[in-house]
Amino acid sequence: MQRPATLRLFRRGPAAEVKLTLLVLVAFALLFTDATYKSTNPVRELLSATLYPFQRFVMLPRDLISLSNDWFDAAASIKSETEALQRQRIELAQVTANAALLGAENAQLRRLLGVFEKAAEHPTVVVEVLYEPANTFSRRLVFNKGSRAGISVGMPILDEGGVVGQITRVSPMTSEAAMLTDEIISIPVQVLRNGLRLIAFGSTTPGKVEVRYFSSDADIREGDVLVTSGVGGVFPPGLSVGRIDQVQRSSASGFARAEALPSSHPERYRQFLVLQVPIEPDLAVGSVKPAASKEPPRANPKSK
């Protein structure tokens, strides 16, 4: 196949090598700024805002189908939902009665001890998964609401099972979340049984959360429930995180690590709740920062 050669005596524009070098430099500059200033990247925000209408456009068939399904199944789904709610109401009535009793008792004990509790009531935003990005390095979710809806970096995400993850990036219309099984997320937790305070990280085992840096004789065993401890101020106390399913004690290092199965199910539903906790700028960056390569080498050689 003879391609007609373009009869151009002089090359216009810079040579391909020069162009490539320039583009490689730009790419490295972008990569560097992106890794260093994680949450504020004007290039990404601009592109993200430009992308949004196209993302909505290509997802239109899916949205239309789910909309029409909702429309046609409305009666049936309302019926089944009502039944489920009825059952839940009866179950919750007992829990509420018990909780009211415990609450009163707790308040009395706190008064006796002189401990004051701040009522932690946070506004929430319901978000929906816009799409699941194809990323080989980490699993993220992109939601359909962003900073315009009052979402900012660091806010926790919940479903009915407990903590799902944390917002890692926002643009005006969308926000990006890392699951709690992601390695960049760390959550201060507490063992529900004995109040042992720990920090839960995303595990190197996919789909697991792990707690580490505690001494090998710590009282923790399989089946223990982890809840957020409220230390650090980002995650309010008492949210369910997971259940310990494996404890590894190393007599050589004197430390132990345990793996927990998350109690939330980010893969099952499309709607989540974002807790609008007040985020201090440093805190938000600090809680997400460990992703950068400045993190000290991990002390878990057994994981590979």
Added chain:
Amino acid sequence: MAPPPVPLPRPVGPNPIDHATSLFFVWATLVGVWLLSLLPWRTWPMSPDLLLLVIVFWSLHDARRVGLLTAFVFGLVMDVQDVGPLGLQALTYALTVFGAQSLQRRLLRFELVSQALHLLPLLVITKALGTLLGAFLVSAWPGWSWAIAALLTAALWPLIAWLLLLPQHRLQDPETTTG
């Protein structure tokens, strides 16, 4: 009698075959495959990179319109879409297109399957570079699915190139007989 007027020298127009691919067709295929890439099928870790194939195709067949800069911008957009390190896919795309364009003279003399064999090492190497850089930035090794993705991408080259050449065959046939 006035002498007959000397015809004014006029610039020779470009070969019409050279412009066989309309601007509309090039950009429609690019934007179409880009929109396709926004759909969730790419969450499969071994999914081939159709967008890159189309960019490489046009960078070989219409180098004046589609080149390094186009590849870079599309890569950047895909970085934002995939919420990966910003600039990583842009770098990979630009390197792939540069490699393909430096192979252009040789590449276009082979039939499509041999072209795919030529592109395979290029795709694997650029993808490996991107993955290594990404692994360094994220400090996590994503496994080997990217290599299979590069293989599949190269394997799809004959199909994609054939599809994109289809509308041009009518115009290119006389060219192949004369040239």
